[in-house]
Amino acid sequence: MNSLILTLISIVLTITVYFGATALSRRVVSPFTTPILTATIVMIVIxxxxxxxxxxxxxAKEWITSLLGPATVALAVPLYKNREIIMEKLMPAVFGLVIGTLSTILSAVWISKTLGLSDTIQAxxxxxxxxxxxxxxxxVLIGGDPALAAAFVITSGxxxxxxxxxxxxVTxxxxxxxxxxxxxTVSHGIGTSQAVAEGPVTGAVSSVAMGASAIITSIILPWVYPLIQL
Incomplete structure (x- = not known):
């Protein structure tokens, strides 16, 4: 099959499956009918x-991924509309972001060490x-594997x-x-897509947390990771 035709079919199929997964999540409300999960499983099977x-x-994935830029920018709309709420709780939010980001890094590395996994997987x-x-x-700065990192990120999300x-x-x-x-803070873009479904405030705050936690991680990771290994 021609590669262009296969790409177009794959794009249409992916969009169709996702809309179907979204419709299912509205009919059957459950953590296991989250669109990103059911759509991923169906696409793998197909x-x-x-x-x-x-x-x-x-x-096809690259074409679809290119839309993440405009989608991320679109999150600025609910962010702007809820800016007063965000500014009002800015300081507690910053504290929570720092603690949440540190906790995520520390827990992941310590669990990996406890399970006896390799240094590459720990990083x-x-x-x-x-x-x-x-x-x-x-x-790359701490000796990890970029390809494996992408898989971990998607799974975590x-x-x-x-x-x-x-x-x-529950809590x-x-x-x-x-x-x-x-x-x-812990589920980046994939989690944010679910947060948006909960409401404009939840989605706006999640988008800010996603970006802020990425910045915090990139700054502190080269300093924190060596200390964890001591």
Missing amino acids: LSSFDISYEQYSS TSAVKAVTTPVAIEAV IFGAVFGPALLT NISDPFSRGLGIG
């Missing part, structure tokens, strides 16, 4: 069934909670989108600001 490799699908796990472009650059809101609900955290801060 691609495997038709023996389409990741390399063949990657051109790579430290960046699992930040967005992929930042993760693959930052992980899916788990955060699926279980994050439910865990916050009686209902404030939209707090929920957005928690989801964005």
Whole structure:
């Protein structure tokens, strides 16, 4: 099959599957019907069934990924509309961001060490909670694997989108600001897509937390990681 035709079919298929997953999540409300999870599973099954490799699908992925830029910029709209709420709670938010980012790095590395995993995996796990472009650059500074970092980031984001809101609900955290801060700090863009579905405040705060945690991680990681290894 012509590569261009395969790319176009893959794009249309991906969009169709995602809309279907979104419709399912509205009908069946459950952490396990989160669109990003069900759409990912369905796409893996379809691609495997038709023996389409990741390399063949990657051109479609790049087209779709290019839309992340405008989508991220679009998050500025709810951010602007809720700017007064964000500024009002700015200092507690900054404190929570720093603690949350540090906790994510420390827990990931310590769990990896406890399980006896290799130094490469330990280093790579430290960046699992930040967005992929930042993760693959930052992980090089501490001896991790960029390709593995991308896989960790995606997995972490899916788990955060699926279980994050439910865990916050179980622990009686209902404030939209707090929920957005928690989801964005540990689940980057994938989690933020779920936070947006909860409401404008949650989505706006999550988008800010996503960007801020990436900046904080890239600054402190080269200094913190060597200390963890002592």
